[in-house]
Amino acid sequence: MATPTPEKLLEFIKEKNVKWVDLQFMDIPGYIQHITIPSYTLKEEDFTDGIGKLDGSSIKGFKSIFESDMRMFPDPNTCAVLPWTDNTPHKTLRLICDLYDAFGGPRFTRDPRYIAQKAEEAVKKAGFDVSYWGPELEFFVFDSFKLLPSFSTARDAWSGTGYEIQSKEAPWSHTSGINHPIRFKEGYYPAPPQDTLVDLRNEITGQLYDYFNIICDAHHHEVATAGQCEIDMKYDTLTKMADNVLTYKNVVKNVAYHMKMIATFMPKPIFGDNASGMHIHQSLWKGMNGSSHNTFYDPDDEYAEISQTCRYYIGGLMEHSRALCAITSPTTNSYKRLVPGYEAPVYIAWSKRNRSASIRVPVYEKGKEAPKRIEFRPPDTSCNIYYAFAALTAAGLDGIKKKMDPGNPCDENIYHLTAERRHEMGIKECPGSLQEALDELETDRKFLESIFPGDAIDMWIELKSEEYKQNSIRPTPFEFYQYFDI
Incomplete structure (x- = not known):
């Protein structure tokens, strides 16, 4: 799929009869983590407001138990049907997420993807593109x-x-x-x-x-x-x-x-x-x-x-x-x-x-x-x-x-x-x-x-x-x- 807008992505989910959406991210040691939601619960505003499904205290190195709530912002550019679910009753779409603190907070500073994005900013700040x-x-x-x-x-x-x-x-x-x-x-x-x-x-x-x-x-x-x-x-x-x-x-x-x-x-x-x-x-x-x-x-x-x-x-x-x-x-x-x-x-x-x-x-x-x-x-x-x-x-x-x-x-x-x-x-x-x-x-x-x-x-x-x-x-x-x- 070409780079989709959230609206186009939701249309794709319905057209291709996608049943599940897999929200993925990487933890600090480098393991892939995920949570799966029914596709019918994914909304346009989830891409701008985030999805409040993440308990950061249960992910190694993320949050203490008294500050555990975190939000996941799916990146529509990372959408893809997981091959092993295609042609099955449980067709699943993958989305990689950016992680934010809860309650309108900023990016989670230890989110590995955030640090990679900061590295790209540093490249530009140093005079390269x-x-x-x-x-x-x-x-x-x-x-x-x-x-x-x-x-x-x-x-x-x-x-x-x-x-x-x-x-x-x-x-x-x-x-x-x-x-x-x-x-x-x-x-x-x-x-x-x-x-x-x-x-x-x-x-x-x-x-x-x-x-x-x-x-x-x-x-x-x-x-x-x-x-x-x-x-x-x-x-x-x-x-x-x-x-x-x-x-x-x-x-x-x-x-x-x-x-x-x-x-x-x-x-x-x-x-x-x-x-x-x-x-x-x-x-x-x-x-x-x-x-x-x-x-x-x-x-x-x-x-x-x-x-x-x-x-x-x-x-x-x-x-x-x-x-x-x-x-x-x-x-x-x-x-x-x-x-x-x-x-x-x-x-x-x-x-x-x-x-x-x-x-x-x-x-x-x-x-x-x-x-x-x-x-x-x-x-x-x-x-x-x-x-x-x-x-x-x-x-x-x-x-x-x-x-x-x-x-x-x-x-x-x-x-x-x-x-x-x-x-x-x-x-x-x-x-x-x-x-x-x-x-x-x-x-x-x-x-x-x-x-x-x-x-x-x-x-x-x-x-x-x-x-x-x-x-x-x-x-x-x-x-x-x-x-x-x-």
Whole structure:
């Protein structure tokens, strides 16, 4: 549907016999939340006055119990029929919402979508017109997953846990006899029948385009065994692309579910093989439509055809990389990915072409302005995408404002350099744990404050510190293996 007015949207609901409206938003940790209302209750004034259905005290990090009432303002630009409900008696229309305080109050300051919109305002305030974003999301699709033998977070019900992953592609699979297994680290681009997930990725890609108008450039199997996938979306503007990522994750999980599989965006579910990352491509433009200009492009630059503006933007990302990790790699599991040896970008350096550096300038083509961009490689798909884009914007703009020099590029395989050589070259490392990243964020948070309200940063640190604590105090299966006979 073309960009609809509320009136046209209500007409569409009646014409297409839509029964339900799903009001969606993202919480602070990055989970999709929703409430479903009967379509006949949606009114034009709901788009201007909001819908008072949200108890903010029940959403992690939102509101205290004495101030719980919140309003949801549906964005008609995000309307789409949920594919898995089409041609069923329960056809459902999705709308992503902006969140407001109740009783005529302002925007909720910690609403992730609001912070993304503030980042777009910051781009314009800095003298640019638009930023473009292209995240590469990786994920795993398993035949089954279960926790063993039992699991409970209650302190009085703990009896230990393990987990079991089954995939027909995996070397350990119970059903590997019906297929050629994919060996560890050999999953990149294998043809069917080894790649068993082509139909699933085709279905996901088709639904993204047919129902949500999200264009995908390509899809393929990724490096790891046991069903690691990647589907790449065409770049878009900041908030729109963050909305697209929310949609992408929702579609991936639901397509897998309806094909009797299970998808996960957990960064490192399998020990000994590559993890799932989310390399984020970004650029800044001036002008609109036919007069637009990519400020990252300079055809006279001999190294990578990048401008001084681009170099300063890279300098900002490098300066704040360790603090950024607390937002772009925000789980304890993220730091099981950010280790050497699995193509993870743990070293803070920049280069063209070099995938061992944390910031890469792709140079597939020469003499072309439109594709010129930088790729920030540490993030993973467990992050809150609205917060991640906003934080990267803040760091890059800080680099431009303060003319931060990124130093010389590193065109060597950094994984093979000695620690002494890396020290000589001034190459730092990403944090080794979530707590270390949070400490960096607490120390280096000022650059975020042009976009993030202080209470949003405070709440992020509080929630993530608690996650780290809860993980650190629980014994793991490997600890029993390692220490039980000590």
